[in-house]
Amino acid sequence: MRQPLVAGNWKMNGSRASIKVLLDGLKSGVGSVKVAEVAVCAPAIYLPDVQAQLQGTAIAWGGQDLSTEASGAFTGEIAASMLLDFGCKYVIVGHSERREYHQESDLMVAGKFAAARAAGLIPILCVGETLEEREQGITEDVVARQLDAVIKLEGVAALADGVLAYEPVWAIGTGLTATPEQAQDVHAFLRTRVAGHDADVADGLRILYGGSMKPGNAAELLAKADIDGGLIGGASLKAEDFLGICTAANG
Ligand code: 13P
DSSP states (O other): OHHHEEEEOOOOOOOHHHHHHHHHHHHHHHHGOOOEEEEEOOOOOGGGHHHHTTTTTTTEESSSOOSSSSSSSSSOOOHHHHHHHHTOOEEEOOOOOOOHHSOHHHHHHHHHHHHHHHHOOOEEEEEEHHHHHHHOOOOHHHHHHHHHHHHHHGGGGGGGGGGEEEEOOTTSSSSSSOOHHHHHHHHHHHHHHHTTTOOOHHOOOEEESSSSSOOOHHHHTSSSOOOOOOEEEEGGGGHHHHHHHHHHHHH
């Protein structure tokens, strides 16, 4: 049985003050989350605050990006070891906003996956197509290419140390959610593709959905056979909304 994971991606939002309020809310409500594992991925500069506030709670935390390199002359970058230094369990790699605004290639994302894994962090690998790609009917080609880059670099067994997230770019921050059927189709495609290499890895792999997931649509998405949780942007910034999604996994 795959334990669902609901992870918040705060993106570039918040302040020390607002994060305190958010985490107080999450801590007081997380007891009602019976089934899912809960995590928040914070802006790196706030990780010391997040660690101080979440240490010893049921909520895990992580970063939103990391360097492919272990250390050295890489101004502005953050190494896996630094995330670990602040107690991170997870790190997002290959978010579509990084792929688009920072020109991260499939190969670079695979390198980030490898760097996270080598350090003992759990990478959350994001894949997903743009609206144009969906309309061209090449959704499966796109997500396969993004997934295959990691399998090629690291081998399929590496996926046992990570989490996959399907985030259709057209659903991110737009209020447009993939229908449960649309999401399930892509999740099933991804799992089958992994199974083509290793059935056990595919069976154990958690595949999250991300893209305008909210308390009101989470239950029907999470009910699908191959949707093992969510990667939540906007709705992770309000404790009530985020907890609403986390409890939707209770069934
Ligand atoms: P929204 O939930 O705001 O659509 O963002 C999804 C996302 O990009 C999570 O990584």
